[in-house]
Amino acid sequence: MSSSRGSLPRYIAVRTLLVIPMMWVLLTMVFILLRVAPGDPVTAAAGGKLSADEIARRQAALGLDQPLFQQYLDYLGDVVRFRFGNAISDGTPVTTLIRDHGGATLTLTIGAFIFAVGVGVPLGRWAGRHRDTIIDAPIRLLGIVVYAAPVFWMGILLILLIGNLWPSWPTSGIASPQAIFEVPTHTHILLVDAAIDGTYFWDVLQHHLLPCFVLGLLLAGVIVRLVRINVIQTMQADYVEAARARGISERVVVRDHAFRNALVPVVTVIGLQVALTLSGAVLTENTFNWPGLGTDLVDYVIARDYVAVQGLVTFFALIVVIVSVVVDVINALIDPRVRY
Amino acid sequence: MALPGFGWTTRVWRTRGLARWMFWIGLAITAAFVVLAIFAPLIAPYGFAESRVDGVKLPKLAPPSSYFIFGTNDMFYDVFSRVVWGARTAMEVIVISVIFSVAIGVPLGLVAGFIGGVVDRVLVFLMDALYAFPSLLLAIVMAFLLNQKLGNGIVAAALSITVIYIPQYFRVVRNTTVSVREATYVEAARALGANPFTVMRKYLFGNVIQSVPVIGTLNAADALSTLAALGFLGMGIQPNEAAEWGYDLNRALDDPLIGVWWTGLFPGLAIVLLITGLTLVGEGLNETLNPALRRRRMLPVRFPARAGADERETEAGR
Numbered sequence: 001m002s003s004s005r006g007s008l009p010r011y012i013a014v015r016t017l018l019v020i021p022m023m024w025v026l027l028t029m030v031f032i033l034l035r036v037a038p039g040d041p042v043t044a045a046a047g048g049k050l051s052a053d054e055i056a057r058r059q060a061a062l063g064l065d066q067p068l069f070q071q072y073l074d075y076l077g078d079v080v081r082f083r084f085g086n087a088i089s090d091g092t093p094v095t096t097l098i099r100d101h102g103g104a105t106l107t108l109t110i111g112a113f114i115f116a117v118g119v120g121v122p123l124g125r126w127a128g129r130h131r132d133t134i135i136d137a138p139i140r141l142l143g144i145v146v147y148a149a150p151v152f153w154m155g156i157l158l159i160l161l162i163g164n165l166w167p168s169w170p171t172s173g174i175a176s177p178q179a180i181f182e183v184p185t186h187t188h189i190l191l192v193d194a195a196i197d198g199t200y201f202w203d204v205l206q207h208h209l210l211p212c213f214v215l216g217l218l219l220a221g222v223i224v225r226l227v228r229i230n231v232i233q234t235m236q237a238d239y240v241e242a243a244r245a246r247g248i249s250e251r252v253v254v255r256d257h258a259f260r261n262a263l264v265p266v267v268t269v270i271g272l273q274v275a276l277t278l279s280g281a282v283l284t285e286n287t288f289n290w291p292g293l294g295t296d297l298v299d300y301v302i303a304r305d306y307v308a309v310q311g312l313v314t315f316f317a318l319i320v321v322i323v324s325v326v327v328d329v330i331n332a333l334i335d336p337r338v339r340y
Numbered sequence: 341m342a343l344p345g346f347g348w349t350t351r352v353w354r355t356r357g358l359a360r361w362m363f364w365i366g367l368a369i370t371a372a373f374v375v376l377a378i379f380a381p382l383i384a385p386y387g388f389a390e391s392r393v394d395g396v397k398l399p400k401l402a403p404p405s406s407y408f409i410f411g412t413n414d415m416f417y418d419v420f421s422r423v424v425w426g427a428r429t430a431m432e433v434i435v436i437s438v439i440f441s442v443a444i445g446v447p448l449g450l451v452a453g454f455i456g457g458v459v460d461r462v463l464v465f466l467m468d469a470l471y472a473f474p475s476l477l478l479a480i481v482m483a484f485l486l487n488q489k490l491g492n493g494i495v496a497a498a499l500s501i502t503v504i505y506i507p508q509y510f511r512v513v514r515n516t517t518v519s520v521r522e523a524t525y526v527e528a529a530r531a532l533g534a535n536p537f538t539v540m541r542k543y544l545f546g547n548v549i550q551s552v553p554v555i556g557t558l559n560a561a562d563a564l565s566t567l568a569a570l571g572f573l574g575m576g577i578q579p580n581e582a583a584e585w586g587y588d589l590n591r592a593l594d595d596p597l598i599g600v601w602w603t604g605l606f607p608g609l610a611i612v613l614l615i616t617g618l619t620l621v622g623e624g625l626n627e628t629l630n631p632a633l634r635r636r637r638m639l640p641v642r643f644p645a646r647a648g649a650d651e652r653e654t655e656a657g658r
Contacts, residue, residue: 145612145616148619150586150612152590153589275474278474278477279476298480298573298575301573301575316474
């Protein structure tokens with residue numbers, strides 16, 4: 001990275017430039033996996049339903065009759081211009097999918113994140129401070145079990161539980177049908193649109209709570225483990241011992257000396273959890289009938305639609321890369337050492 | 341460094357307190373599932389895809405009873421048998437995927453770390469890209485491709501999962517190789533005229549391989565959750581090929597609406613237990629092997645007795 005002395009703007013510039021090769025590698029990977037490996041997408045999606053002429057025509061329309069290298073260049077050129085192609089099976093442009101369904105995925109993941117950080121950080125800190133005690137054991141076990149429990153299983157159990165305790169609570173979808181029908185579209189993010197409109201805000205929010213909770217639990221498990229380990233490691237650092245030796249109370253040592261430094265790697269790794277969050281979101285969406293991009297992805301995989309799958313996967317890759325840069329920059333702002 | 345494989349077993353033995361308990365509990369859980377997997381034909385009352393016994397169809401969605409202790413599901417299968425057979429599927433997939441990712445990741449890491457230069461840079465970059473990618477998406481894409489060629493069996497599922505874990509072995513092995521490469525004994529071996537292959541095989545491999553058991557157990561846990569996720573999304577192993585817990589949960593998704601809980605509870609419980617077991621083993625190993633996490637403990641200094649003192653001394657000096 002920036003080799004010599006680092007100033008912040010310089011670091012940010014270098015980090016941003018590094019996006020290009022990283023993106024290029026990811027895109028090449030997606031291209032090799034989805035375009036070079038499989039054979040013919042048109043036949044795969046349409047099966048035996050089309051005549052040979054029609055197949056050839058559609059292949060030409062998709063540029064599949066071009067040499068592979070030309071296709072590769074076209075693909076890169078399209079992505080740069082934010083074109084992700086049109087689904088073979090139903091003709092929907094992938095950008096339309098992203099616009100219409102991306103909002104549902106966004107509100108789901110953000111809600112989950114807020115929950116996960118709010119619960120995970122304090123619990124992890126508490127467990128790390130009281131390592132190997134009666135406080136540590138259950139929190140650790142909780143961290144492991146929550147991480148071990150598949151989100152879809154948690155979802156099924158909670159649907160069962162809520163169905164028994166509170167039959168009127170919604171356990172499926174992002175809103176009741178009339179809300180979806182009546183909320184006017186401003187931003188394509190249903191939760192925001194409902195908030196602007198006002199009438200159905202509680203309805204949409206209520207539908208969000210359970211899926212956000214389930215996905216949030218998964219992330220909270222990771223965060224608890226991470227914060228705990230990092231607090232333990234910093235608690236053993238020399239400067240913490242030095243603080244203790246100066247007679248500073250244990251509470252203040254944890255708060256001012258250990259915890260803050262323990263948080264730096266945590267911020268990095270939480271940022272990296274964006275990949276886990278996306279994976280978890282795919283599962284959560286499919287559990288709760290959530291009209292997001294994860295549901296779309298699975299539907300198109302089952303329809304064997306290469307173009308739609310490739311477009312969606314490319315979009316996910318973009319998100320991962322962008323978030324990783326943002327996290328690095330935030331880290332550099334928090335911790336001057338990162339810049340050097 | 342000590343012989344590979346020797347150091348860590350003794351260290352696990354010497355660990356005290358919670359870490360050791362968690363390790364042993366994890367090992368017990370994992371062992372129980374291994375037993376289930378090996379003796380599945382003896383333990384399970386029915387086959388994994390047996391909906392008919394002596395020409396009589398099993399009941400559909402029967403609640404747990406003395407005949408079907410975990411009940412039956414909507415495909416007329418016995419849930420208990422599916423859970424038991426599922427252990428075998430899980431073990432097979434875990435073993436295949438871990439072996440494959442070790443077999444690919446370790447040599448690549450060794451070569452990259454040892455050779456360095458452009459080869460190293462390119463490999464590191466590729467692996468980082470692979471690692472940054474959402475793992476489930478990668479598995480979905482792989483399953484999407486492999487299902488066409490290999491069908492919906494155990495091998496296809498295991499290979500789809502393998503890709504995710506190669507970068508982790510690569511990274512650890514490469515980094516250790518880079519740090520060990522300049523050690524005096526490697527230099528000595530080179531000075532004696534050992535060729536690169538011999539150096540890698542005899543002098544680097546043994547030292548570099550030490551961290552692999554920890555990653556292996558943690559990956560095994562992760563591989564299982566990926567397998568279940570693929571199954572849940574309908575891209576894993578099909579029910580007539582083998583019993584798979586994730587697929588069973590997919591079938592159970594609508595059952596809560598009609599008040600059926602046994603089809604969802606038991607397969608999920610099996611997943612949670614096995615993952616927890618494997619994670620506990622991995623974490624236990626990690627806490628004892630990772631020097632950064634090892635608790636600083638003042639050992640009582642025992643002065644050696646005047647004659648014949650050898651064993652004690654080494655212990656105190658540890």
